[in-house]
Amino acid sequence: MERFVLHWGEMGSRWGVNRSVAQVHALLYLAGRPLTADEIVETLGIARSNVSTSLRELLSWDLIVQHPLLGDRRDYFRAETDLWTVLLTIVEGRKRREIDPTLTMLRLAKLDAAGDEETPEDIKRRIEDVLNFVEKLTAWYEQVSSLSRSTLIKLMKLGAKVSALVK
Amino acid sequence: MERFVLHWGEMGSRWGVNRSVAQVHALLYLAGRPLTADEIVETLGIARSNVSTSLRELLSWDLIVQHPLLGDRRDYFRAETDLWTVLLTIVEGRKRREIDPTLTMLRLAKLDAAGDEETPEDIKRRIEDVLNFVEKLTAWYEQVSSLSRSTLIKLMKLGAKVSALVK
DNA sequence: TCTTTCTTTCAGTAATAACTGAAATAATAG
């Protein structure tokens, strides 16, 4: 468990996720049962306030849920354990927080470039290329993410054989 | 161009890529012609040494190439402009540097857990679930990344219609 | 060989992000 949680934290920081946030998520995933903030503090050895912040961050990503327990006023938190759901939730979050603003920027950049006769044509084209590429990827993601879990699994198993479809 | 380069740098830092590295890459991509380190210094207003380090980093990712010019001993650098190639190169790099070590860790964690009778069964199972999931995704990526550019484009256009194949 | 030009290395500094502990706030029980 220790190895898993520590590596997950390390992995988080390489992808722009706070180490503590990733560790808390890893721990909740492994635990498989609702934990209180204090249990997390004890296990990970980080400050209570840090755990509180990390839990809020994970809640905002919809990666964990609050899980009230009858007769206990402490907050319990539980992580999703279906890995497809976890993956799609993370991708959805990053799309919303990072890809969508990037699309906005690219559209502005295209406008900027169009209204400026100093900008060479090939640079305008390359900005548009990126815009089109990101738009295509996003559209593809939106379609595929709406497929059922079982369809996704079957498609994964097909691997390169999907290319049969385009022949 | 400024908007594009600055946003790309910002985007980089959200994904664990050094801001300067991302900016240099964005600039070389947009320029579409080979640039010297000094041209980059002048345009981005960062230290010569910083540019040098960033260029080496981009070279190690195979995102830029050195481009010698006859009769000029300075190094010129050029970025790949085919966006599919750029995307697949980045994914390949991250797989090698991050996913492969994660797979190693997961296999070790599985062994650790198997050899420890204190670890509950459901935690062992969740570690294995992650291992299997990442292995499946990796195998899928390896197959799909070897498909031709045109096949990939066609598959993208199909979107959710690929699900027809699994019916 | 000696200069000149270009590139890299690296120690020190600056900037950023993460984390802590104390205090404030909120919620519930008695």
Added chain:
DNA sequence: CTATTATTTCAGTTATTACTGAAAGAAAGA
């Protein structure tokens, strides 16, 4: 209403990462 327990906020500190400028190193021309 008051005491108790739980949670959040935030100013200050620590840790990490990024960046700079000077110096060393490398390559080519005179």
